Amino acid sequence: NQNATVYQTDYDFDNDGTPDGTRVQDLGEGTGTVTWTSDTVYYLDGFVFVNSGQTLTIEAGTVVKGLPGEAEDASALIVARGGQIQANGSATDPIIFTAATDDVTSATDIPAGTTGLWGGIIVLGRAGTNTTPSEVAIEGIPTTEPRGLYGGSNDADNSGTLRYISIRYGGSDIGAGNEINGLTLGAVGSGTTIDYVEVFANADDGVEWFGGTVNTKHLAVAFVGDDSFDYDQGFRGNGQFWFTIQGATTGNRAGEHDGGDGDLGGEDSMPYAIPVIANATYIGSGATSGNGDNDQVLELRDNAGAKYYASIFTDFAEDALRIEDLFDDAVQDSRKRFEAGDIALVGNYWFGFGGGGDLLSVIDLTEYDSDEDGEADTEVDPDFRTTLAIYLGDNGNVFGTDPMLTGISRTANGGLDPRPMAGSPALTGAQLPSGSFFESVSYSGAFGSTNWLQGWTALSQLGYLSN
Template sequence: MAYFKGSNPEILSCDDCPTLVDVWDSDINSGDSVHWTSNHVYVLNNFVFVDNGARLYIDPGTIVKGLPGQGADAKALIVARGGKIYAEGTQDCPIIFTSIADYTDIYDDLPENIRGLWGGLIVLGQAVINTTAGEGQIEGIPTSEPRGAYGGSDDDDNSGIIRYVSIRYGGTEIGAANEINGLTMGAVGRGTIIEYVEVANNLDDGFEWFGGTVNCRYLVSAYVGDDNFDYDEGYRGNGQYWFCIQDPTVGNRGGEHDGGTDPEDGTPYAEPVISNATYIGSGAESENFDSDWALKIRDNAGGHYSNSIFTEFRVSGVDVEDLDQGEDSRHRLEVGDLTIEYTYWHHFGNGDSPLNLFPDDFVRAYMMDPANHNQIADPQFGNIDWSFGGGNLDPRPDADGPCGSGAVIPSDPWFNQVDYIGAFEPDAPLWTEGWTWLSGAGYTISSGR
């Protein structure tokens, strides 16, 4: 493996001719404080755990690479319960997790649709989940590994800080139809800070939450092979400024939202609050019929979406589980644990009529109720473009258009109080600029309109 310094002078200032450092599971043990610096490239040789009581500090501009491998030979970085990671990049010097095959400043060095070259980043905490046992074994880690456990009783649990981090080309398979997500969060508590994180070209989901209460801002899921934002097992955190764009040929839902697994009616219910999301699918005329729903809500999941834009999915808008008996997501909608309000829906493959966007009568009645302020209308983006290197993707709504103002302000003071709809402020620079794979590969506009 070679490392090439690129042409971006801001990135060049982060490090000087990094050298390779092999990292093994035995390297970060309980009581250790380990410091990774930008003058090295750290190569994951197996499942590397940040053990209970250990601390891992990663400097801005540091690159972490995973070797290939599947099943028990997969490579990933896992923060165990009681461990902490402090991965604090900057806009000019992001921290990059990627494959050993990736020259990080040469964006056409890998085939455009390649995924699953290594594992991913997994963070496990001690917040509450809604399974009968109160804990679980995270997907992607063999059940024989006790450090793969997550869950507890501390919703304020702190697993560290992940900021300005880009996770690329992950999602290796560990079994039949079982891949690792880009960023997996199991029972992560609200004491953890997660913001400005991108997952690009992952084989499985971009982000997945298994219970917990962690709040997450400024998330990007780009060109992943499955769902973009997936939650399960009673996730109850806040989210603001979530953005996804799907590959025209692969990818599933914008949001796949499950309430529980064992049992489905376990408490606490999944009820995150998400404001200012922009979900762009594979294209209304694409051949990717797996890009079926912008939102699939099931298994008794609740949740609250507001001030958000959904567009360019191949099939329809919202599917809410409706069972003949027992608890389900329809009931969560009827009692107010599931709400969707102040949202815009535009250009779907099945058409933009209320019947096509919201096929179930009860969903359609809710979505079209004027009291919920949902609109079927063009958000007037600068431009939607899926092409590599085109520099034409501009997911900001027009400042004078319907999404330039009129947002409802969430009651929780954690949220930034902004008046626009969607993940991006009209006429302001894209917050993805400079640190994301999307920006570096030339998908997005660089500045201005």
């Protein structure tokens, strides 16, 4: 029922007297159960919800644009709990979410480095988190909006499908320095399909999970302002073929991995965050970029676990791995997750770090203020650094061996090719986790001989990738 919201079909965005597409305004009733078609450009005006019981279907090749705005005027598409999105693009006809000013046929209309021109996509589900209460308001949406709640007890919850989706130039500020992630997943369940999704030039995180169990493949995050892949609140999904590249002067951690929320039940809350990720390729800002002391591959804190297999981590200005080790031994932290076997790092390549040329020098531990001078500058247990280094060596991790990626470039000069070149040691012998979700491949990292970024991503269409 398209009367459930306002669909202005003759919307003239640039005021040139010619309609540009359909403006969508949500007056509280959501999108309705409707299909958005590829012959129309849709302009999101404010927060547009897919309400509970509604299904938004988006045809392959459709372009959806967010109007500019901040705070309560930000534009975003939000799939509420009980709603579904069925967005099935293809490698030749992706579904593009971008800024209203983006001429998607031009590679030069939006300058490189531009972010925050609209909001992003938020999907909310009824899977479990480790928060108290079990239902909370999602980051990025005003807490007064009841459709912004996520959480529940159905780990198999199904919020729909996102395939071949490119999300560009998002991350508008909603107040107090809080930006919207490119793709936010709040308690999204394992019945949801997410495969081939790109976040390009977002002001905040690329993809962030708040609990949930959704499994994902072929995720790409490029040139975002904060973390590439961020999870919190007991996320327990699987992932395979994740790729990120940071800008030369932007980006925080490739993986910021948090466990419990100190304001919503505490860091010792269960279930613990222990996702399993295989075949990731994380490229930083450059080993000498000077991008700041947060330019690490992985940070695990707040009692988070993580399991990474057969991945490539390269070209970061600072450290490879930072693990929380708190002074108070009675408090749960990520060191305890390591000691319990909830952190696994198996068969990964670590190469090109500005923090140092040996493994011990690029492992970082939490520090505390030992002399009470207001500065945390002392590690709780420096020997734990050695324990981690020995563990990595005993579990097939290779430090200092070049995985021989074909090309690393952060400008649109056709120089980016994250595939290992012929003769790379990363092309054989991958150590993968068990489980039917994971495809059996011989290579480490997100790419073998095929560059699955080609054709449908902004990286491809704007000229970053080599042919």
